[in-house]
Amino acid sequence: MFGIILYWVAYSLLLLFTLNSSFRRAMHVKANNPAQNLPAAGTLPLIQLYFEFNHLKQLYRQGWLQRGLPVEQCESVAEHSFGVAVLGLLLCDQFFPQLDALRVMRLALLHDFGEIDAGDITPEDALPAEEKQSRERAAVSRLFHSLPGGSTYIHLWEEYENGETPEARLVRQIDRLEMAMQASVYAFQAGLAPDEFYASARAALHEPALQRLLDELTSLQPAQPYQEKRSNLQDGSAHDKTG
Numbered sequence: 001m002f003g004i005i006l007y008w009v010a011y012s013l014l015l016l017f018t019l020n021s022s023f024r025r026a027m028h029v030k031a032n033n034p035a036q037n038l039p040a041a042g043t044l045p046l047i048q049l050y051f052e053f054n055h056l057k058q059l060y061r062q063g064w065l066q067r068g069l070p071v072e073q074c075e076s077v078a079e080h081s082f083g084v085a086v087l088g089l090l091l092c093d094q095f096f097p098q099l100d101a102l103r104v105m106r107l108a109l110l111h112d113f114g115e116i117d118a119g120d121i122t123p124e125d126a127l128p129a130e131e132k133q134s135r136e137r138a139a140v141s142r143l144f145h146s147l148p149g150g151s152t153y154i155h156l157w158e159e160y161e162n163g164e165t166p167e168a169r170l171v172r173q174i175d176r177l178e179m180a181m182q183a184s185v186y187a188f189q190a191g192l193a194p195d196e197f198y199a200s201a202r203a204a205l206h207e208p209a210l211q212r213l214l215d216e217l218t219s220l221q222p223a224q225p226y227q228e229k230r231s232n233l234q235d236g237s238a239h240d241k242t243g
Contacts, residue, residue, distance in 0.1 A: 019075040027119040176204040
């Protein structure tokens with residue numbers, strides 16, 4: 001009986017590893033995690049962590065690629081995190097002076113660290129939310145466990161994930177607003193139809209100031225229809241028109 005149990009445990013672990021490996025291979029990246037090039041031991045924790053989070057510069061935001069955006073135009077996860085942090089600073093100063101702007105920026109800069117290992121999981125991946133969070137939590141724990149004071153950053157990530165504070169709840173909304181704003185950029189630049197991203201953001205926004213910004217954003221319309229612009233970019237005629 002013990003042998004049978006051991007067999008099924010081993011089989012389950014192998015299956016989980018296979019699924020995880022297949023899932024990771026599906027991620028579009030510029031290169032593999034640079035931390036893989038470091039020595040197995042002896043690297044200072046801060047240098048190790050830098051090589052790890054450098055991977056967010058290489059990991060594309062997968063949802064744009066899944067909508068057909070050319071890879072050369074696609075932002076990285078790090079670029080998205082930067083956008084969330086800058087928006088957080090500006091929005092706090094303008095609309096939410098009662099909040100801790102520094103905490104907002106810290107949360108924004110850390111909120112996607114789980115994707116270093118887990119990848120940028122999208123709804124199209126059909127991964128249960130609990131599994132997605134579990135993978136990202138394991139990544140954050142691994143990344144910070146050897147860094148002096150690392151528990152502080154783990155707690156900040158948990159604060160964001162759970163929406164524990166007004167700052168965390170604001171950053172969770174800004175995360176969606178930044179996505180909508182980037183969709184608008186791609187609508188103008190690449191003919192991407194942004195409506196589904198606007199709708200996703202609208203469902204997540206609760207602050208009136210953010211809702212008004214989204215209203216203003218959605219009122220902007222490219223002079224050229226989305227599909228026509230996308231077709232022109234793909235066949236090169238858009239470049240001909242601009243010289």
